Each structure stands twice: as C-alpha cells, then as structure tokens.
Amino acid sequence: KDYRDVPIVIIGSGYGGAVSALRLCEAGKKVVLLEMGLNWEKAGIPFSNLLKPGKSSAWLKTKSIAPFMNIFSLTPFTGTLDRLDFDHIKIWVGRGVGGGSLVNGGMAVTPKESYFKEVFPDLDAEKFYSHYFPLVREELKVNVIDEQFLKDCPYYKFTRVGEEEAHKAGFKTIRVPNVYDFKYMEKEFRNEVPRSALNTEVIYGNNHGKNSLDKTYLRKAMETGNLEILDLHRVQTIQLNDDKSYTLNVQQTDTSGALIADKVFTCKKLILSAGTMGTLQLLLQSNAENGFPIHEKIGKNWGNNGNFMTGRNWVKPLSGGTGAKQSTIPVGGIDNWDDPEHPFFTEIAPLPMGMDVATALYLLINRVDKKGDVFYNKTSQSLTLNWNESNTLKMRENAQYFIRKMNKANGGTRSHLLFDNGFGADICYHPLGGCVLNEATNEYGKLKDHENLYVLDGSLIPGTIGVNPFVTITAIAEYCIENLIRKNEFA
Ligand code: FDA
Numbered sequence: 001k002d003y004r005d006v007p008i009v010i011i012g013s014g015y016g017g018a019v020s021a022l023r024l025c026e027a028g029k030k031v032v033l034l035e036m037g038l039n040w041e042k043a044g045i046p047f048s049n050l051l052k053p054g055k056s057s058a059w060l061k062t063k064s065i066a067p068f069m070n071i072f073s074l075t076p077f078t079g080t081l082d083r084l085d086f087d088h089i090k091i092w093v094g095r096g097v098g099g100g101s102l103v104n105g106g107m108a109v110t111p112k113e114s115y116f117k118e119v120f121p122d123l124d125a126e127k128f129y130s131h132y133f134p135l136v137r138e139e140l141k142v143n144v145i146d147e148q149f150l151k152d153c154p155y156y157k158f159t160r161v162g163e164e165e166a167h168k169a170g171f172k173t174i175r176v177p178n179v180y181d182f183k184y185m186e187k188e189f190r191n192e193v194p195r196s197a198l199n200t201e202v203i204y205g206n207n208h209g210k211n212s213l214d215k216t217y218l219r220k221a222m223e224t225g226n227l228e229i230l231d232l233h234r235v236q237t238i239q240l241n242d243d244k245s246y247t248l249n250v251q252q253t254d255t256s257g258a259l260i261a262d263k264v265f266t267c268k269k270l271i272l273s274a275g276t277m278g279t280l281q282l283l284l285q286s287n288a289e290n291g292f293p294i295h296e297k298i299g300k301n302w303g304n305n306g307n308f309m310t311g312r313n314w315v316k317p318l319s320g321g322t323g324a325k326q327s328t329i330p331v332g333g334i335d336n337w338d339d340p341e342h343p344f345f346t347e348i349a350p351l352p353m354g355m356d357v358a359t360a361l362y363l364l365i366n367r368v369d370k371k372g373d374v375f376y377n378k379t380s381q382s383l384t385l386n387w388n389e390s391n392t393l394k395m396r397e398n399a400q401y402f403i404r405k406m407n408k409a410n411g412g413t414r415s416h417l418l419f420d421n422g423f424g425a426d427i428c429y430h431p432l433g434g435c436v437l438n439e440a441t442n443e444y445g446k447l448k449d450h451e452n453l454y455v456l457d458g459s460l461i462p463g464t465i466g467v468n469p470f471v472t473i474t475a476i477a478e479y480c481i482e483n484l485i486r487k488n489e490f491a
Contacts, residue, residue: 006032008490009248009267011235011282013037014099015470016457017273018217019477025226027485033227034248034265036234037096038078038255040205041214047080047102047205050328051354056080057204059095060257066203067092067309067427068418069353078232078255080205084277086385089304091428093275096205097231100275100470101212103203104429105330106179107347108142109467112337116472119465122438123479132475137177140474141211144175145182145331153189155198157323159332162348162360169409171334176347179216180329184209200352202328210329233263238270238286240293244451246270269452269490273477276302276431276458281383283435284376295448297440299374302385302433303463306344306366308395309424310403311351311415314358321358326350334362336402337466343367344398345467359415363429364402366395368464374434392425399423430469435459437476445480446489454489456480 008024010017013035024031040047040056048054053064053072059082064072066081080102084091094100110133117125150156163173180197188195188209196208206212221227232253239247248265272279284299286292314321332348349361372387403414403422414422435441437460440448445460447453456477458469465472484490 003265006267008269010271012274013097014275015473016477018213020271020456020481021227022217022221023481025221025224031227033229034233035097035231039097039231047207050200088388089426089428091431098213102205107468108177108179108471110471111465111467115466132478136474140179142177144177155325155327158326161322163332165410166334169405174333174335176331176333179211181209197327197329239290271454273457279459280374280434288376288378293449295440299434301436301462302372302374303368304428305430305432306368307428307430308364308399309427310399311361311418312412313415314412321356324356326352328352342398342401369394371463432458432461433463436462444483
C-alpha cells in the first residue's frame with residue numbers, strides 16, 4: 001500500500017492520539033495512526049503480571065525495569081513498559097496500541113478547579129468542569145469502588161491501613177476513581193471470572209477489567225471504519241516539504257526490535273501525540289537533523305508533575321502490615337493540597353509483592369516550583385534534560401514532612417527497602433510540558449510556525465497539574481480537536 005499522500009497522520013496511540021482519532025473519524029476523515037509499540041489485542045499475546053515478568057514487561061530490555069526489585073532476566077521483546085534514563089531522573093512510559101493506558105494504574109483524577117485555573121489561566125474553566133471533564137470520565141469509563149467491598153476485601157487492607165494511619169496523623173483522605181471496572185473486580189474476588197487486578201497485573205498490562213484506550217476511544221474510532229492503525233511503526237524524523245506537507249521516515253520492526261522495512265509516509269496534516277517525551281524527541285531531533293522549523297518555546301516549561309516516591313517500613317507490625325494480598329488498583333489518596341506550607345497529594349499505592357513486605361508505598365504529586373528544559377544533544381544524538389536535585393528540593397521537603405508525621409503518629413521508619421535513602425526523587429511517571437498550549441502552540445494545539453502540524457498530548461500541560469494527569473490530557477485533547485475541526489483545519 002502506498003502511503004505517499006495520506007490526508008491525516010497521527011503519531012502515537014495514547015490519550016491525545018486516541019481522542020484525535022475518534023473525533024476525526026466521527027467527522028468522516030480518514031486517519032492513519034502510527035504506533036511504535038505492539039497491538040496486543042490483535043497479536044493475542046497475554047500481558048504478564050508483576051510476579052512473573054514476560055514478553056509485555058519491558059521494551060526491548062534484557063532485565064525487568066519496574067521501579068524496584070528487578071531480579072528478572074528477559075528476552076528482548078517490544079513490551080509495554082519503557083524507561084528513559086536521564087542524569088537525575090528516570091521516566092517510565094507506555095508502549096503499544098493504547099500508550100500509557102496499558103501500563104498505568106488507571107487512577108482517573110479530575111484536577112482541583114483552583115489549580116487548573118492557575119495552570120491554564122486562559123482556558124474557560126467553567127466549560128471544562130461542566131462539559132469536557134464529565135465527557136472524558138464517561139468515555140474513559142471512570143467508576144468508583146463500592147465502600148462495602150473496600151471494607152471487606154482482604155486485597156484492600158493496604159488502603160484501609162493507609163487511610164487509618166493518615167487520619168491518625170491528621171491528614172485528610174479522599175476516594176480515588178479509576179478506569180478499572182470495579183464490578184468486574186468484585187466478580188474476580190468471588191472467582192466468577194479470571195483474575196486480573198487481584199492477580200498482580202499492573203504496569204506490564206492488564207488482561208481483564210481495566211478499560212484501557214484500546215477498549216474505549218480506540219475501539220470506537222475503529223468502529224467508524226475510518227481509522228487504520230499501523231503498529232510496530234516508529235517514526236524516526238519529520239521533514240517539512242515546500243508545499244507545507246510533511247514527510248515521515250518510519251521504521252517498521254518485528255517484536256524483537258529488528259528492522260523489517262524503512263518506509264516513507266507523506267501527509268497533508270500531522271498530529272503529534274507521541275507522549276511528552278516522544279513528541280519532544282521528534283521535534284528536537286528533526287530540527288537537529290534536517291533543520292525542521294521549531295518555535296523557541298519547544299522544550300521549555302517541562303516538569304515531572306511533582307512526582308516523588310517514598311515509603312515506610314514496618315507499618316503497624318503488630319497488626320500484620322499492609323497485607324500479602326494486594327489489589328494492583330489504587331483507590332485511596334491523601335489530600336494535603338490546601339496546606340500552604342506543604343501542599344501535596346499522595347496516592348496510597350499498592351505493593352503487590354506476593355508476600356507481606358510490611359511496607360507502605362506513596363507516590364506524592366507536588367507543585368513544580370522550578371521547571372526544567374529539554375534539549376537535543378547532537379553529539380550523543382539523544383534528548384538531554386536540564387533537571388537536577390534543585391528542581392525537586394521542595395518535593396523532598398514535603399515527603400520528609402509527610403513521612404515524619406506519619407511515623408510519629410503510627411510508628412515505622414523511612415523505607416530503605418525500596419529506595420537508597422528512603423526517597424525516590426528520580427522516579428517519574430508523569431512527564432508533562434515542553435510544548436505548552438498557548439506558548440509553543442496556538443490556543444488549540446496548532447504548532448506555531450507551522451500550518452499543518454498539531455500537538456495533542458501531555459506536552460501541552462506546563463509541567464504540573466497537581467493530580468494524576470490522564471483525565472486532564474484527555475480533556476485538553478477533546479477541547480483542542482473539537483475546536484480544530486470546527487475551524488475547518490482538516491477540511
Ligand atoms: P502516551 O505516552 O500515553 O502515548 C504516546 C504513544 O506514542 C505511546 O504508545 C508510544 O509508544 C508512541 N510513540 C512515541 N514515540 C513514537 C514514535 N516516534 N513513533 C510512533 N509511536 C511513538 N496517569 C494517571 O492519570 N493515572 C495513573 O494511575 C497513572 N499511572 C501511571 C503509571 C505508570 C507506570 C506510568 C508510566 C504512567 C502513569 N500515568 C498515570 C501517566 C499516564 O499514563 C500518562 O500521563 C499518559 O499516558 C500520557 O498520555 P499521552 O497521550 O501524552 O501519551
């Protein structure tokens with residue numbers, strides 16, 4: 001098949017790409033979506049769980065790359081989880097049809113309205129809270145755990161203990177919605193259906209229960225008959241042509257990463273939805289290699305969404321810790337955002353190691369007071385991140401404050417089991433920014449200095465949103481694509 005004159009190409013099948021694909025296909029447009037990862041549903045290969053990492057567990061690595069306890073050797077395969085290592089930060093990303101939705105914890109959190117307004121002063125917050133956020137919660141199938149099930153289920157002891165301890169320390173807790181179907185989870189607990197969340201399935205994909213994008217937006221887009229998804233197709237560079245169309249140099253690989261074919265695509269309209277790091281890589285690398293025009297704001301205003309991991313050991317040792325059995329789907333959080341001294345939100349995270357490790361794990365989300373920049377280093381031919389300990393100083397202070405307060409009220413020590421000094425300052429699940437809405441793009445994600453190029457993914461958010469980001473990424477993408485279509489950008 002000739003891909004020399006495609007009307008619309010989308011690169012990447014995460015949240016931004018899936019929303020764009022659905023809305024364009026519904027509007028009757030033919031769309032080709034290029035995804036470097038595997039179409040797992042089509043391939044029919046099951047995802048592996050945390051305790052037995054297999055094919056899906058890592059992107060072309062010889063060893064597993066979970067944030068901790070990587071004792072497993074692997075045969076390189078185009079798995080769902082990748083890790084990008086920089087000097088002071090490690091960034092985990094999802095690969096495959098569905099992008100980050102395949103690997104993430106499914107926590108579907110709408111940001112606080114006051115913070116959303118602070119981060120996006122130019123957006124119509126009222127419209128977001130009355131229309132776009134409710135719309136995406138519906139499309140993503142967001143739901144909430146039944147309180148009685150949470151109270152009774154042995155797999156949620158870690159949440160009950162976490163909440164009880166937080167209250168004792170004077171913190172406020174909140175229930176966290178998720179895209180995992182909690183009705184399915186109740187059935188798996190009763191052994192009526194195959195187990196998934198209760199079978200340590202997370203971060204390497206999920207075989208049942210979880211409504212990842214392949215089951216929501218992308219499935220709907222496929223049903224229009226207007227979407228073609230080419231998996232295992234990695235875009236290497238983009239060139240701008242004289243007639244303002246784009247040429248894409250693409251490598252098709254097999255599941256061992258070996259090259260099958262070098263392909264050239266040309267398209268009139270191009271949407272970059274390769275995720276924050278993927279989109280920045282494409283823009284900055286193309287600029288370095290072929291003079292691809294980029295605006296001066298590309299790479300600026302990048303942040304880790306205040307991600308900072310920490311943990312405590314020997315939580316309530318006398319009452320048996322957080323439990324040997326743990327669901328992989330988090331449902332509890334501690335909301336300390338309104339504390340002027342130490343504003344943060346933290347997930348009460350599971351640690352499903354198959355035994356009671358008497359350890360509580362927390363992923364803090366903080367403000368990002370000092371943003372970073374992303375560059376392309378021509379010598380090493382890779383992205384460079386201007387980011388170090390100074391960027392996470394306040395996050396560390398918040399984590400210290402949190403752990404001290406929790407330990408004072410409940411006993412326990414800072415977790416040296418999980419992290420060298422008890423803090424995982426360099427762990428990032430939520431890279432955001434670098435191609436910020438209304439700075440590097442116009443108000444709807446159209447890139448400045450370009451007529452036919454759009455960015456629709458996490459890079460539009462200026463480095464911070466105060467909660468887990470995919471609900472916001474999806475809502476911003478809905479807002480942008482709706483307006484781009486309305487303005488006849490894809491006519
Ligand atoms: P996303 O990263 O989803 O998709 C980009 C896609 O583009 C990928 O499939 C990639 O393979 C593809 N791609 C990249 N470069 C390409 C190229 N050159 N050619 C072709 N394809 C290319 N968030 C949240 O709200 N709640 C949560 O519970 C969690 N939990 C969580 C856990 C873990 C382990 C991770 C890694 C992340 C989370 N997140 C999360 C974060 C969330 O998953 C993330 O913010 C979104 O997936 C980002 O959506 P995007 O649309 O920006 O890109």
